[in-house]
Amino acid sequence: MKARHRRFGFIALGVASAGLACAFVLNAFRANVMFFVSPSQITSHEETRSQRFRLGGLVERGSLRRDADGCTVRFVVTDGRASIPVTYSGALPDLFREGSGVVAQGALDGDGGFHADEVLAKHDEKYTPPQLERALREVRASTETSTGTRR
The missing domain is CATH 1.20.5 (Single alpha-helices involved in coiled-coils or other helix-helix interfaces)
Structure with missing residues (x-):
């Protein structure tokens, strides 16, 4: 027993x-x-504002600004429907440029802007998150129908 x-x-x-x-x-x-979030999801308040996450989209053309310290960079990430201002201090990847895809890792600040501690430049279609790819496809389709052009 x-x-x-x-x-x-x-x-x-x-x-x-x-x-x-x-x-x-x-x-x-x-x-x-870390979850991937688009600017549209942030503006529609689908995501918690206190969490760290990855923000993905395109760097809006004409939005890239460097501060006087030479280290801080400000730019806007858009998915075609919404835009979020991003602040980043550090060296940017070589492939980072306006109009190209970007994934920034960080958190929202109190003013609705995004403070990134890491920025990744998208360099190939096979690395695009499915949500971003879907959003970019929708933006391209709406742009083509509004301008009347087709590829």
Whole structure:
């Protein structure tokens, strides 16, 4: 009878240990996951303003400004329907330019602007997040129908 209780105790301890390990792994995973958000989702208040996330879209033409310190850059990210101002301090990637795709990682500030701590320039279509690709396709389609041009 005692061997049976001891075996049950070891099994219960093993299950509890495995559950605790899973809880730690899931908590660490949740803390490090960054979600992709478009400017339209931010302006429609679909996203929580206190979370860190990745903002993706196109760098709006004519919006790139460098501060006097030479390190801080300000630009606007748009998906064709909404635009979000972004502030970034640091070196920009070589492929970063107006009109090209960008993914900025950071958080919203109190004024509705986005403070980025990392900026990634999109350099190939295969790296485009599906949500951004869908939004850009819609923008291109609406632009083509409004101008009457087709490719």
